[in-house]
Amino acid sequence: MAHALRNAGAISGLGITPMGRIYGKSATEFAADAVRAAIADSGLKHDDIDGLLINAGITGNIGGGITLGLQNYLGLKNLRLLNHMNAAGSTAAQMVQYATMAIANGMARHVVCVFSDAPLTEGSKTGAAYGGAGRIAPRPRGMAGLYAAAGYFGANTGYALAAQRHMAMYGTTQDHFGIIAVGQRQWATMNPMAQMREPITMEDYHASRWVIEPLHLLDCCLVSNGAVAVIVSSADEAKSMAQPPVYIRGMGQGHPGDTGRAGNDAETETGAKIAARTAFGMAGVGPEDVTQCQLYDCYTYTVLVTLEDYGFCKKGEGGPFVEDGKLGPGGSLPTNTGGGELSAYYMWGMTPLSEAVIQGRGQGGDRQAKNDVILCTGNGGTLAYHGALILSPHAN
Template identity: 45%
Template sequence: MIQYAALAIEAGIAANVLCVFSDAPVGVAGAGAAYSISMNLTGLEGWDERHGLIGATGAFALATQRYFHLYGADSNALYEAAASDREWAARNPKAFLRKPLVKEEYFASRWIVEPLRLFDCAYPVNGAVSVIVSSADNAKDRPKPPVFLHGFGQGHSGARNFASEEPEIHTGAEIAAHNLLAGLGATPDVFDFCEFYNAFSIATILALEGYGFCAAGEGAEFIASGATRPGGALPTNTGGGHLSSYYLQGMTPVHEAVIQIRGYGGERQVSKTTLGLVTGFGGRMEYHAAMAVSPHREI
């Protein structure tokens, strides 16, 4: 959405574009019912639903099981990812889950779809976020400092289920990362912080690997080292992410990136924000979009 707005402005067919996301999935039936729809992973009409593969949780549970099998990880990896988000959320007054997530509480939480527990899943809310996309010149002398867009990358892997590949592990992130970094002429270490779309804990692990911050199978260890937590080498999901802050889909990471770039993070403000990575995805991670943001017009 933001990329297309920027392209429209660059082409001269718009001066300002308001990008809006609003959602109200939490109603009388609850968020669970709202998200319990078939993702049709197989491409065989009705097959997923008839066999009990309902909602995104089941799809991401399959990806998690495959990751465990390939790399020898276990639920401790998921706990570290969820606990890292929670540590950031504790510093965010708008986050919905702010109490530290200890192992006992995590492992005592109920299964949603094994091996994903309650705290491995996003926290849906009713809410809205909007951003105004404009030219750099139009952004001068505004009440709040602008956030500059320095590059975009999309990656759409398509359905790999029947292509002798690993659709659960190899996602559109690799393609989006290549396109974004090629445009920047940079490597992943150019980023000071990351705001990932992480509707499930496994998504953070796969994003770190897919965007090149660590090798395949090393994402869990990277998080466990403390690198993504406050004070770590790569602050990640600094508002608490989807797991502990709130789930407004792709706008959650966008909103937090704007806060960090403007220096409005308060207790969770990261020390360096020269360039940040913001990502979003659709489906079971086969559709990816990413952008690089900065407080500076030139980097």
């Protein structure tokens, strides 16, 4: 018997603001723009919204992030579901999961899930918001100060160290990372929303400056101001709404834990392994059925290791798996077809989710790929938190 949550919910609305170095709006204002667009897109009325889940992005940590006050800013009354969620980059997928479970159990009908962020200010460095060095005390207290004393700064460091471990264990090369960056940029040239639309070559990739070896600048995601909102409704209701429904066929999470000691392989074995079993099991599909992927791509390496952990290839074989360019336009496994976080925009887990909705509706234009089974993932921390959605335009 099919899982009770298989195709119980659907994405019925999508709102995306302009992305990138866009100044003069707060995270709350970006969020309102995205929510207004999502409601209009769905054909619902303002009063139809009875659930709101929010995720604040990096401004939730460094200041200026959206809060539960967004409900009143949006004038949403008599909500039946409300929460501020944060499992880092896995949150977007998780918001959709909790919304679906609530709807399937009669606790809400139309739930808005919104991510908003505005870390960039005029003249600021792109990486500053995530580097954290500016917030380190001159004398950090206790053993936690060992990180700063060693010059371990920001998300880039954690992922560089994880990628290095994979390279040492399995012979993964810089070329393997590069082909991912080049392929996604090719996709981005077809996405008018993308921040980076100039094609790049492997030579450009290798010539791009080191951030922290083994990561070049072109291995690292963008940083964006902007917001994305999606609306989750029941599959039955979504059928008669304004947009083609994108059914939520399967869902899963995986959070492997890292106790920082021998025996733990958190750098190379991610929560995707755990999430895959739940999500594929619920959906009744396997990696061989997936026709396109929208994978969280904070770094090129994240894409490679995620493909392994979903079983598209064996552990350690992600490099050889991607090296024929199969993830790019014209390849056998179209992946991050909007350009992803590397080339389009960085809205945490809303980047893969927003593109998955566009693709699931068949609204991808020149970059539309086969959309029967879409694997959409979110990843947060240093490969610590993982959320998965299996999406499809078909409710069977």
